[in-house]
Amino acid sequence: MLSIFNQKYTAPIPELKSVAKAILFGLFIGLFLIFFEPFDINLSTNENKNYQLLFFGCITTVVLLVFLYVFPLLFPKIFSDIHWKVKHQIILYLIALFVIATLNGFYTNYINHLSFNWSNYWWIINKTFVLGGIPFAFLTLLDYRQKVNLNIAVANNLSNAQKERVTKPSYGTYNILTDLKSKTFCLKENDFSYAMAVGNYIDVFVSIDNTLKRVTYRVSLSSFETQLKEAQKLVRCHRSYFVNLKKVESISGNAQGLKLKLENQSEIVPVSRKYIPIVKQFFQENQ
Structure with a gap:
């Protein structure tokens, strides 16, 4: 049972979905406090009671925006699917809850004109974790299970389509412009397996005589993608x-998305949820 916490999970990324999640959860907290008043929060006045309670939701929204959008934007290497697991997601939420609880405590003292008190501080910490800690952990585990089931189902369907496709040699050749004084390199579609971004460089892996070789070029993955937009078999997957989808040998799935096993190499190429429709379309159209 505890092994689930060490399973791969999708790391937060700076996208509109993260913003919407922060806003909706903050709105839920604010409205929940207004309608149910579960913790008998003492307020300095009843005149602006609803606005004061709603501000607790605003605190939640701002903190979640920082943890789910700003931090992933500033520290992409930390918030990477390569190392991210279920336990990291739960720990991230717990830290965010701790920050929310601390700010809630300061805010409660401020509106009641109270000085800092450890007893009140631990009270607000406890109530915040009761309200958010258990739901966050439960929803993370539930989301993990749903993503695993969904991506395994997609992988099985694509595996069947991949086995039925007719493979023909590809003779496309592309001259890729690098960032080094208009220097170019030749990329043969039939030899290309995949490319991986390494800062401002990319490692290009080509299969020659059944041997995988790596060559590094100074060009961004975005520029590489743009220059290969006419090559329908070569797609951005993460x-x-x-990756060269004609080199795919088998497909599997986990909570992060799909995993592609390519011919003549041991590296597993990930497909993030954003790019699953592109991969799916290719195999469905090439059965």
Whole structure:
């Protein structure tokens, strides 16, 4: 049972979905406090009671925006699917809850004109974790299970389509412009397996005589993708990976998305949820 906490999980990324999640959860907290008043929060006045309670939700929204959007934007290497697991997501939420609880405590003291008191501080910490800690952990585990089931089902369907497709040699050749004084390199579609972003460089993996070789070029993955937009078999599958779908040997799935096993190499290329429709369309159209 505890092994689930060490399973791969999708790391937070700076997207509109994260913003919407923060706003909706903050709104839920504010409205929940207004309608149910579960913890008998003492307020300095009843005139602005609803606004004061709603501000607790605003605190929640701002903190979640920082943890789910700002931090992933500033520290992409930390918030990476490569190392992110279920336990990291739960720990992130617990830290966010601790910050929310601390700010709630300061806010409660402020509106009641009270000085800092450890007893009141631990009271607000306890109530915040009761209201948010258990739901956050439960929803994370539930979301993990749903993503695993969904992506495994997609992987099984694509595996069947992949086995039925007719594979033909590809003779496309592309001249890729790098960032080094208009220097270019030649990319043969039939030899190309995948490319991986490494800062401002990319590692390009090509299969020659059944041997996988790596060559590094100074060009961003976005520029590489743009220059290969006419190559329908070569697609972006992750923010750090670009892959030749004709080289796919098998497909599997986990909570983060799909995993592609390519011919003649041991590296597993990830497909994040954003790019699953592109991969799915390719195999469905090439059965």
